[in-house]
Amino acid sequence: MALYLLLLMLTACAATPQDLSGQMFTFPQETNSAHVRLTTSRQVLSAVTVCFRSFSDLRSRDITLFSLSTPSAANDFAIFKLAATDVFEMWIRNTLMNFIMQDYKLNTWHSICSTWDSGSGLFQMWLDGQPSSRRFMSAGSNISGPIIIVLGQDQDSHGGGFDIAQSFVGMMSDVHMWDHVLSPCEIQNYVHHLNFPPGNVLNWNELEFQIIGRVLTEDKQKIETCY
Numbered sequence: 001m002a003l004y005l006l007l008l009m010l011t012a013c014a015a016t017p018q019d020l021s022g023q024m025f026t027f028p029q030e031t032n033s034a035h036v037r038l039t040t041s042r043q044v045l046s047a048v049t050v051c052f053r054s055f056s057d058l059r060s061r062d063i064t065l066f067s068l069s070t071p072s073a074a075n076d077f078a079i080f081k082l083a084a085t086d087v088f089e090m091w092i093r094n095t096l097m098n099f100i101m102q103d104y105k106l107n108t109w110h111s112i113c114s115t116w117d118s119g120s121g122l123f124q125m126w127l128d129g130q131p132s133s134r135r136f137m138s139a140g141s142n143i144s145g146p147i148i149i150v151l152g153q154d155q156d157s158h159g160g161g162f163d164i165a166q167s168f169v170g171m172m173s174d175v176h177m178w179d180h181v182l183s184p185c186e187i188q189n190y191v192h193h194l195n196f197p198p199g200n201v202l203n204w205n206e207l208e209f210q211i212i213g214r215v216l217t218e219d220k221q222k223i224e225t226c227y
Helices: 002-011 184-191
Strands: 012-014 023-027 035-038 047-055 063-070 073-081 087-092 095-100 110-117 122-127 148-151 170-178 209-212 216-219
Touching: 047 063, 047 073, 047 184, 073 110, 087 122, 110 184, 148 170
Parallel strands: none
Antiparallel strands: 012 209, 023 170, 023 216, 035 148, 035 209, 047 110, 047 170, 063 073, 063 148, 073 087, 087 095, 110 122
C-alpha cells in the first residue's frame, strides 16, 4: 500500500497552490513523458515576461526550457537551448528567432528571462542579467487560450507531442511569469535574488502545478563548505 501511494504521488502531484521557495524541480532522466504542467487562470496575454533558473549538463542535443502552447500555435511562447552552442531558440506565436547569449556554462545555475510585447512586437532575452538586442518577432496578435504551460518537454501539439530528444534533464527553480514587460531594474533584482514583484500569471511562491512521471520536488542545492 505504501509503495502504491508513493507511485501515485510521483505520477500526479498537484492542484492546490504551493510555496516552492527554496525548492526546485529535478528532471533526472531523458523521457518523452515526464513533465510539470503549470496552471494559470489567465487565458489572454498581450505581453509576457518569463523568468526562471535552470541547471543542466546536457551538451550533445537541444533542450526545452519553457513551453507554452495554445490550440492555434503549438509554440506560442517557447524557449530552447541549442546543443553545444551559445544559441537560444525562441518561438513567439509560432515565429522563430535565434539569439546568441554568451557565457552559458554547463553544471551552473543560470537565470533566464524573456520579454515580449504584442503592441510593439519586440522581444528581448536576458541571461544572468545580460540582455540581448531587442528584436522584432510578432506584433498585433495576443496569446489566446486555452493556455497549456509545460516544463521538461516541448509541446509539438497542444498539450502533447513530446519528443525524448528535446526533453530537459537537470533542475529548474524560481519560475515566474507576468502579463507585462518587466523593467531592466526588475529583471536585475530577480537575477540577484533581491526584491521583485512576483509573477501575476505564474508565481513560484504560490504555484499551482501537476507533476506527471518521474520529476521530483527537492530542496534547492547550494554549494556550501562542509565540515
